[in-house]
Amino acid sequence: MSLLDDIAWRTEDVRWPAPTGAPITAEQYDGNNYALADAIMALQAALADGPLSIVSIEQTSPTEAVITFSDASTVTLILPTSRPGYSEVAATTKTLALIDSWKFLDCTHTSGVAVTVPANADVPFDIGEQITFLHSGGAISFAGAAGVTITAPAGRAKATARKGAWVGLEKTGTNIWKLFGDLDRATRALATSGAISLDPALGDATITPAGDATINATSVLKDEFTIIVTTSGTTSRDITFGTNFKSQGVLSTGTTTAKEFVVRFIGDGTTYREISRTAAM
Template sequence: MTIVYRTTGAWGIGQGYNLTALQVDGNFYDLDQRIQAIEDNPPEPVNISNITVVGTQMTIYLEDATEFGPFTLPQANFRPSIVSTISTSTYAPVLADANRYKRCTNAAGCIVTLPLNASVALPVDSEIYFRQAGADPVVIDWPTDITVNVPEGFLPQTAGVNATLVVKVVAVDEWDIEGRLAQEDVTA
């Protein structure tokens, strides 16, 4: 049965007056039969024929030669294991220090002064690890224009030989400190 339309439109010419009850029922019956035919005999899907990945770009190819992509694949933040030594008693991080591991070997310790973003624009999410390899601690210092978040009850310095702390850029001119930190002296 063919669907009966009342008005003229993209479907063609309509009959120009209200449908009868029989025409309405016929339209519903026709649509029901078409849906039932699809449910009984679903069309074969166009399957994936292959997927290619080049670097971080993935493209999906279907059997009918349709392509989807390329899509950028997510990837984990790479934290290189580049270790270097700081033998001086003071240190100011530079851009190349992002995501690096620093061993501070000076027996008198090391004062690390965090830089302002205007002078060293370390990207947000950058981390720098400092390990106390000498007798005295690694102490983190910073200019007044920087916000540094130190856990309550702790000092911004390592807790002893072989202690490690990490400074992380969490926003422009804002850093978090975590790791094995020295506790504040509450007995004084």
């Protein structure tokens, strides 16, 4: 049943129910007026109970604000403890503080800066908060305080790659942070002899051979990487580049200690091809 059914209609039309005919009686006429008035009053009542309006917004503490609505209900907002902004880091060390949350930190010291991420118990950043860094001076390196884990993408170091690099830290767990951006390549030491498996996805490599060695790549990426060979002692060692490599041949270290060879490869997804090799330096 709708309002249209409560009205007596004189004429016939598809827009309303079947008519009663003309003329309508005085009682029907008053009934029509009553039905319309009743509908208007119901609409007014509905609007009166409609959307709430904000009566006031009051900051009740440095970290909270209270919104009061027209029905006297309230909502408490938690305010951020810092505001996004810019800060220069001119020192060689920096321990992060809550005021650094969502900031852009411009690291300008020519010797670089060592950034320490404190434990959550000491500085309780919210999960999801980020901090951005610009390498304007020397390299920026990152380390966690005791109990803090910082992860970087595979094959990348926890340090900026070059001047002008942008990197970011995001808190993803109570004492877990992820590092992202223009990061330097990671370098790890290989075994010193025998058959050696090398995963180029983990970055560059070094080897100080104590015997002859054959290096085999476990996968091939479309990327470049470097192997640095450092001699130790006066016995010559042979380094062979085996599975998934195409090289200039065996590298013989010679009999002079503390020399370095730098060998660089580029991958095409199938094979790593040697693109350069230095003499002993």
